[in-house]
Amino acid sequence: MTQEELLTIKADTSVDARGTSCPGPLLAAKKAIGTIEKGQIMEVLSADEGTRNDIPKWCNKKGFECLGTVEESGFYKIYLKK
Amino acid sequence: MQQVTETQAVDFQKQIDELKKKVSMLEGMNQDQLSIAVVSGDFDKVLAAMVISLGAAAMDMEVKLFFSFWSLAALRDPKKKAHGKNFVSKMFGIMLPKGKDKLKLSNMNMGGMGPKMIKSIMKKHGVLSLEEMFKQAGEFGIEITICEMSMDLMGIKKEELIDYPNLRFAGAVTFAGDAGESSAQLFI
Numbered sequence: 001m002t003q004e005e006l007l008t009i010k011a012d013t014s015v016d017a018r019g020t021s022c023p024g025p026l027l028a029a030k031k032a033i034g035t036i037e038k039g040q041i042m043e044v045l046s047a048d049e050g051t052r053n054d055i056p057k058w059c060n061k062k063g064f065e066c067l068g069t070v071e072e073s074g075f076y077k078i079y080l081k082k
Numbered sequence: 083m084q085q086v087t088e089t090q091a092v093d094f095q096k097q098i099d100e101l102k103k104k105v106s107m108l109e110g111m112n113q114d115q116l117s118i119a120v121v122s123g124d125f126d127k128v129l130a131a132m133v134i135s136l137g138a139a140a141m142d143m144e145v146k147l148f149f150s151f152w153s154l155a156a157l158r159d160p161k162k163k164a165h166g167k168n169f170v171s172k173m174f175g176i177m178l179p180k181g182k183d184k185l186k187l188s189n190m191n192m193g194g195m196g197p198k199m200i201k202s203i204m205k206k207h208g209v210l211s212l213e214e215m216f217k218q219a220g221e222f223g224i225e226i227t228i229c230e231m232s233m234d235l236m237g238i239k240k241e242e243l244i245d246y247p248n249l250r251f252a253g254a255v256t257f258a259g260d261a262g263e264s265s266a267q268l269f270i
Contacts, residue, residue, distance in 0.1 A: 020208040023133060026140040027218065054137075061141055 001068045001079075009067065009079055011043035012036055018047045018075050025051040026058060033064075038082050041067070047075040055080065115144040115264040119257060122270055123152030123178075125185035125197050125212075131270045132215040138266075139222040146264070147219075148257040150229035154236050156182040156212075157228065157243050164239035171237025178236065181244075182212045220247045227252050227260075 015032045017025035025046040036042055044055060052069050055078045059066040067079035116138040120131045131153075135145045149157055160181040167175065179185050187196040204211065210218065219226075225248045233239070233251075243249070261267045 020210070021204075022209075023137040023140055024208060024210060027136060030140045058141055 003068075003070065006068045006070050006077075006079060009041060009043075011079065012040040014043045014045065016045045017051070018045050021048050022050045022054070024048070026054050029055065029058070033062075033082060036082050041079060041081050044078045044080070045075055046078065049076070052076050052078060112265045113144065113263050114142070115146065115260075116266045116268070117146045117148065117257065117261040117264040118268040118270055119148045119150065119261075120153040120156075120270050121151045122188070123155045123185060124188035125182075125200070126188050127270050128153060128156045128182065128185060129212060129215075131268075132212065132219065134268065135224055136215060136218055136222070139219070139224055143266075144264075145219075145222070145224040146260045147224060147226045148229065148260070149226060150232040151236070154228065154232055154238050155179040156185055157226070157246075158238065159242060159244045160184070162242045164242040167237055167239070174237040178238075182216070185212075216244070216246065223248060225250065227256055229253065229257075 013032060013036050015025075015028050017028040020028065025044060025048055029042070029044050032042060032044075044051070046052070056066040058064075059080050065081040067081060069079070070077040116135070118131050118135065120128065122128070131147065135147060138145050155178040158178070158181045160183070164175075185197065186194070187200065190196040201211070226246055228243070228249065228251050230251050230253055240251070
């Protein structure tokens, strides 16, 4: 997905893991993924750069679709579809 | 069209059955599982073991930790006391760190200054503390196996260990078995 497309996404749920470091954001994402249905979109906010690479790996394994990352000032918004 | 004779068909069936057997054996061999032998009792190394374990658990891997030798100090509960130890065990008990909060750094320990500094930096960066990591690990069902032989050597008794939901006691064979079924094995 392009950056423009990502910016228009409305996530069904949002996980704010900006206060934690590796592996905190992934643990938060894992907890939150259970609360959404298949086909819904989740955004993960993380200030940890490693998460940007970790989430796609996790998605790949779990069969979720990682839509992409939007870089904000000081943190990342990572979008994925269950 | 070529005619397949009956003997050929039986032969094929035999080969397929054999292959099926081999595939199911291979599937059983490499589970999506991580086994770590945690031998070091340094703060940084136990921390690394826990971070990797939690990462793997988040990836839905089964995680099995095998604690032996120096790492046993990390599993001591500072609030608990064991009785009936002999002199050498008592001395060991005094010299070994009492719990995960008292572990030393493998480098730059500086008489205890190093761990204090690292812990404050970790807090600032929002890294979970070792205490919280063990709690998370318990919630994820990460299994901790304690080497019985090490416990005897270090003079550590069961009654002075932390309360952890999936704690079991076993020997090297258990680790070898678990490691054999795992897709990833680490030694820390």
